Amino acid sequence: MAQPSGDPFTLAGSGGVVLGEARTSHEGRNAVLLVRGQADTRELEALAATMGISIVETVVQPGREDPRTFLGKGRLLDIADELQSRVPGHPWAKVDLVLVHTNATARQLVGISSVIGLEIWDRVRLLLSLFTAHAASVEARTQVRIARLQSDRTVLRELANQQTMGERAGYGGGGVTALQNVIANLNRELTNLRKRQRKHHNAQREHRRQRARSGAMTVGFVGYTNAGKSSLFHRLSGKQVLIEDKLFSTLETTVGRMEKSPRILLVDTIGFIDNIPNATLAAFKATIAEAIDADLTMLLVDASDPFLEIRRKVKTTRREITERQGLDGEGLRDRLPPCLVLTKADKISPDHLAAVMDIVQEFGFLDPLVISTHENTGLDALQLRVREHLFGAPSTVLIKAPQATDDDASERIVADIHEAGMVEDQEVLSDGTVHLVVWAAEEQQARLKRRWAGRIDIK
Numbered sequence: 001m002a003q004p005s006g007d008p009f010t011l012a013g014s015g016g017v018v019l020g021e022a023r024t025s026h027e028g029r030n031a032v033l034l035v036r037g038q039a040d041t042r043e044l045e046a047l048a049a050t051m052g053i054s055i056v057e058t059v060v061q062p063g064r065e066d067p068r069t070f071l072g073k074g075r076l077l078d079i080a081d082e083l084q085s086r087v088p089g090h091p092w093a094k095v096d097l098v099l100v101h102t103n104a105t106a107r108q109l110v111g112i113s114s115v116i117g118l119e120i121w122d123r124v125r126l127l128l129s130l131f132t133a134h135a136a137s138v139e140a141r142t143q144v145r146i147a148r149l150q151s152d153r154t155v156l157r158e159l160a161n162q163q164t165m166g167e168r169a170g171y172g173g174g175g176v177t178a179l180q181n182v183i184a185n186l187n188r189e190l191t192n193l194r195k196r197q198r199k200h201h202n203a204q205r206e207h208r209r210q211r212a213r214s215g216a217m218t219v220g221f222v223g224y225t226n227a228g229k230s231s232l233f234h235r236l237s238g239k240q241v242l243i244e245d246k247l248f249s250t251l252e253t254t255v256g257r258m259e260k261s262p263r264i265l266l267v268d269t270i271g272f273i274d275n276i277p278n279a280t281l282a283a284f285k286a287t288i289a290e291a292i293d294a295d296l297t298m299l300l301v302d303a304s305d306p307f308l309e310i311r312r313k314v315k316t317t318r319r320e321i322t323e324r325q326g327l328d329g330e331g332l333r334d335r336l337p338p339c340l341v342l343t344k345a346d347k348i349s350p351d352h353l354a355a356v357m358d359i360v361q362e363f364g365f366l367d368p369l370v371i372s373t374h375e376n377t378g379l380d381a382l383q384l385r386v387r388e389h390l391f392g393a394p395s396t397v398l399i400k401a402p403q404a405t406d407d408d409a410s411e412r413i414v415a416d417i418h419e420a421g422m423v424e425d426q427e428v429l430s431d432g433t434v435h436l437v438v439w440a441a442e443e444q445q446a447r448l449k450r451r452w453a454g455r456i457d458i459k
């Protein structure tokens with residue numbers, strides 16, 4: 001049997017606590033995947049592939065999860081023996097990681113790692129490592145670190161608990177006291193990180209208020225990871241963001257202006273995934289909230305997904321949005337219903353699309369938008385829908401030509417109107433009157449009327 005390592009890094013759950021920042025790249029690592037019963041492993045495989053981890057073998061044991069060791073103890077011991085007796089050329093020769101196909105309890109993580117002396121990741125730990133690898137901004141790094149420390153803490157507490165109960169030898173020779181010190185340090189770091197995160201969110205909230213005061217409207221892109229949020233954001237705002245065929249390419253929030261619509265701000269952010277424990281999710285909620293709290297939420301769904309997936313994803317995202325919007329006091333004003341956008345239309349047949357339309361209509365999205373950012377289709381219609389939702393029908397504005405010498409030039413008024421909203425059409429008539437078709441929020445229209453009273457007429 002492999003000797004459980006005394007190195008805290010390989011002890012499940014304590015990665016990063018003692019040794020500072022855990023490694024961030026896992027590219028090229030080899031893993032064995034442990035599965036119980038008839039679970040569907042596709043998602044976990046995709047997550048591992050995204051990180052460049054190869055699963056060299058999947059060990060499946062029928063039956064239900066063992067509450068202490070996930071697989072049966074005997075089976076785990078066999079695996080430990082196999083690992084122990086590896087020689088060069090053995091298919092497991094380069095395996096230094098064991099993946100467990102479940103959101104494991106702390107007890108299970110400790111149980112497995114005490115039998116197998118390798119690094120053990122359950123699904124949550126895999127996600128956290130992925131987030132760590134992709135976290136590119138201070139905001140993202142802070143929230144990932146918080147989530148990591150929280151999850152480490154549950155494992156450390158379990159270890160402390162087992163030591164107190166005498167089930168386990170001391171930790172690194174230091175016993176319970178050493179472990180309590182590690183936990184105390186961890187708590188201190190968590191407090192500091194939370195403070196930093198709160199500051200960041202307060203600053204962002206202040207930004208949001210300023211934007212709202214300036215009359216800007218926000219559109220948030222919400223959806224599962226890899227749905228195509230960043231691709232759409234990039235198309236409409238022109239702003240460079242990371243677009244990758246990877247899960248969780250985006251972990252933070254980016255705001256950009258919709259092209260030709262200075263008053264419309266777009267929000268790209270982190271995507272959803274199913275079954276994340278609440279404690280982990282909490283660290284990311286504030287980031288997702290930025291998009292959900294927008295004036296208009298666009299719910300993006302990859303139309304090329306299998307039907308069952310689409311059904312599940314629409315259901316979950318819709319629930320998240322309504323829960324969040326119902327709970328939040330700050331943003332509670334007249335909410336527009338979310339708009340459903342089917343993405344990657346270029347990848348599917350008309351029949352597939354028709355079936356997907358039927359599915360989303362069942363969920364009450366009667367008029368979904370269909371787009372392809374790769375083929376540039378449906379994007380004009382989407383922009384039109386955004387404007388209609390935010391501003392209603394466009395107004396016709398007439399600017400009278402200046403009568404007296406001290407009257408402002410029409411150009412000044414035109415410039416102000418461009419500031420206030422989105423000008424679709426503009427024409428100077430023969431008598432010098434300027435005629436414009438404009439999308440603008442009611443407050444902006446009211447402001448224009450006040451400022452240019454006598455000179456403009458808005459219908």
Ligand SMILES: Nc1nc2c(ncn2[C@@H]2O[C@H](COP(=O)(O)OP(=O)(O)OP(=O)(O)O)[C@@H](O)[C@H]2O)c(=O)[nH]1
Pocket residue numbers: 223224225226227228229230231232242243244245246247248249250251269270271272343344345346347371372373374375
């Ligand atoms: N065929 C096709 N692929 C697309 C389309 N839009 C996006 N993709 C691809 O889908 C993948 C994911 O796109 P992203 O825009 O990064 O998705 P995201 O929703 O931002 O993903 P996360 O940031 O990971 O949550 C990329 O490989 C894109 O090139 C499309 O219209 N057609």
Ligand SMILES: [Mg+2]
Pocket residue numbers: 229230231242243249250269
């Ligand atoms: Mg993205």
